[in-house]
Amino acid sequence: MFNPDRSSGSKLRLSDRLASVQRRHFVGRASELELFRSALAASDPPFAVLYLYGPGGIGKTTLLGELARIASELHIPVIQMDGRDLSPSPSDFLLNLRLMMALEGEASPLDTLAEYPRSVILIDTYETLAALDDWLRDTFLPQLPETCLVVLAGRNPSASAWRTAPGWRDLVRVISLRNLHPDESHLYLGTRGVPEFLRPSVLEFTHGHPLALALVADMAVQRA
Numbered sequence: 001m002f003n004p005d006r007s008s009g010s011k012l013r014l015s016d017r018l019a020s021v022q023r024r025h026f027v028g029r030a031s032e033l034e035l036f037r038s039a040l041a042a043s044d045p046p047f048a049v050l051y052l053y054g055p056g057g058i059g060k061t062t063l064l065g066e067l068a069r070i071a072s073e074l075h076i077p078v079i080q081m082d083g084r085d086l087s088p089s090p091s092d093f094l095l096n097l098r099l100m101m102a103l104e105g106e107a108s109p110l111d112t113l114a115e116y117p118r119s120v121i122l123i124d125t126y127e128t129l130a131a132l133d134d135w136l137r138d139t140f141l142p143q144l145p146e147t148c149l150v151v152l153a154g155r156n157p158s159a160s161a162w163r164t165a166p167g168w169r170d171l172v173r174v175i176s177l178r179n180l181h182p183d184e185s186h187l188y189l190g191t192r193g194v195p196e197f198l199r200p201s202v203l204e205f206t207h208g209h210p211l212a213l214a215l216v217a218d219m220a221v222q223r224a
């Protein structure tokens with residue numbers, strides 16, 4: 001959703017309550033969050049693209065939600081897209097972008113983004129857009145305002161061109177998302193209400209995999 005700002009007098013929506021619950025259960029990823037915050041705060045952004053990858057259930061979508069929350073709290077416009085919602089073609093990508101930004105008539109997404117000191121585009125399930133990778137890197141992204149930060153999240157590592165194409169090597173940060181550390185896993189299980197005596201066995205079974213933690217936490221709470 002493209003959300004440049006929201007009046008302090010507007011009523012809370014159900015999505016706000018959902019976000020609050022998700023926030024209470026969010027743990028870990030401190031280095032990724034700090035990298036994102038520092039990029040938003042920098043007068044000269046150190047990179048233009050943050051590329052996150054990892055296997056299914058590792059928490060990519062959850063992390064993107066937290067990045068969106070951080071940007072929104074800073075009153076930075078956020079556009080959230082999902083590769084599952086569009087076909088891998090430039091025309092469909094641009095149409096989806098316009099829809100997410102709620103643009104009308106001949107309004108240009110690029111011109112609209114240029115009106116803001118900072119903006120963020122988050123693209124989830126990026127592996128489904130592999131056929132668009134070259135177009136995005138070589139055609140679309142170079143047209144964005146330099147103050148627009150793009151975050152790509154998918155299951156697969158970045159294509160080699162992100163590291164070898166002239167200029168991009170210095171403008172992209174690639175991060176492989178791993179399982180949560182034991183202390184982070186303990187903290188998460190605590191937020192889910194899992195009794196402390198059950199947590200060691202849960203950690204031994206899940207090894208800190210976020211989705212596995214969530215599923216096992218559900219069962220542990222029901223049986224406790």
